[in-house]
Amino acid sequence: MPTAGSPQRRAILTGGLLASAALITGCSSKAADTTSADAKASAAASPSPSASLTAEARPDSPRAAFARLTEGNRRWVDGTLQHPDRDPKRREFVAAEQDPYGVILSCIDSRVPPELLFDTGLGDLFVLRTGGQVVGPEVTGSVEYGPMTSGTPLVVVLGHQRCGAIKAAYEAMRAGKSLPGNLQAIADALKPAYRETVKGEHADPVDAMIRVHTEQTSAALRSNKDLAPMVKKGDLAVVSAYYSLDTGRVEVLSGTPSA
Numbered sequence: 001m002p003t004a005g006s007p008q009r010r011a012i013l014t015g016g017l018l019a020s021a022a023l024i025t026g027c028s029s030k031a032a033d034t035t036s037a038d039a040k041a042s043a044a045a046s047p048s049p050s051a052s053l054t055a056e057a058r059p060d061s062p063r064a065a066f067a068r069l070t071e072g073n074r075r076w077v078d079g080t081l082q083h084p085d086r087d088p089k090r091r092e093f094v095a096a097e098q099d100p101y102g103v104i105l106s107c108i109d110s111r112v113p114p115e116l117l118f119d120t121g122l123g124d125l126f127v128l129r130t131g132g133q134v135v136g137p138e139v140t141g142s143v144e145y146g147p148m149t150s151g152t153p154l155v156v157v158l159g160h161q162r163c164g165a166i167k168a169a170y171e172a173m174r175a176g177k178s179l180p181g182n183l184q185a186i187a188d189a190l191k192p193a194y195r196e197t198v199k200g201e202h203a204d205p206v207d208a209m210i211r212v213h214t215e216q217t218s219a220a221l222r223s224n225k226d227l228a229p230m231v232k233k234g235d236l237a238v239v240s241a242y243y244s245l246d247t248g249r250v251e252v253l254s255g256t257p258s259a
């Protein structure tokens with residue numbers, strides 16, 4: 001961060017959608033023309049991905065938010081990560097208030113960190129992670145927080161390949177056994193997915209249950225009495241998705257936003 005201490009750079013970075021040259025003019029004691037030229041030189045001398053993305057508009061529709069995540073996941077798959085919004089300037093920018101554009105509900109699995117696989121940064125996402133991305137009242141309330149308090153336009157429920165929590169629950173239920181300690185609470189939350197899965201024939205029943213559970217969870221959120229009105233108005237989308245550990249790709253199962 002060679003320019004971290006520069007007031008001009010700070011103005012560019014934290015100005016967001018404001019015209020950076022005008023902002024810098026206002027911060028400077030120099031004549032406007034000179035300052036504007038300095039600002040352009042400063043911006044040209046330090047073009048970093050973080051700088052350009054920090055100044056990018058926050059997606060304000062479900063479709064725009066989903067497109068931002070999809071672009072980030074493509075970079076993760078391709079190995080062309082930009083690591084946006086991950087520097088001290090971004091920290092300063094969001095210190096006073098946050099305005100994330102997405103909520104991600106995913107598993108605790110160490111190989112499924114949403115900020116990495118969607119190539120996002122500080123202040124971009126509300127992230128909730130539980131074993132098998134199961135929900136209870138506290139988790140549901142936490143998913144609702146962004147949409148209900150600040151209009152967060154997108155919720156993604158993200159299941160993943162080879163989910164150990166769902167595999168353990170599937171095997172326990174099939175054997176008629178319980179999981180130890182509080183792990184049983186996770187298995188209990190997965191019972192509806194298990195019951196649905198065993199109705200059919202599946203080459204890989206655990207993978208089928210992962211997908212069923214992810215879709216059931218997103219459907220429940222989509223029709224929840226607090227979120228459903230926002231979904232109906234087109235202000236919120238609840239997407240169900242599946243992450244491949246092998247490829248890094250996020251596959252949509254249902255709920256691709258149309259607006």
Ligand SMILES: [Zn+2]
Pocket residue numbers: 107108109131132133160162163164165166
């Ligand atoms: Zn998992």
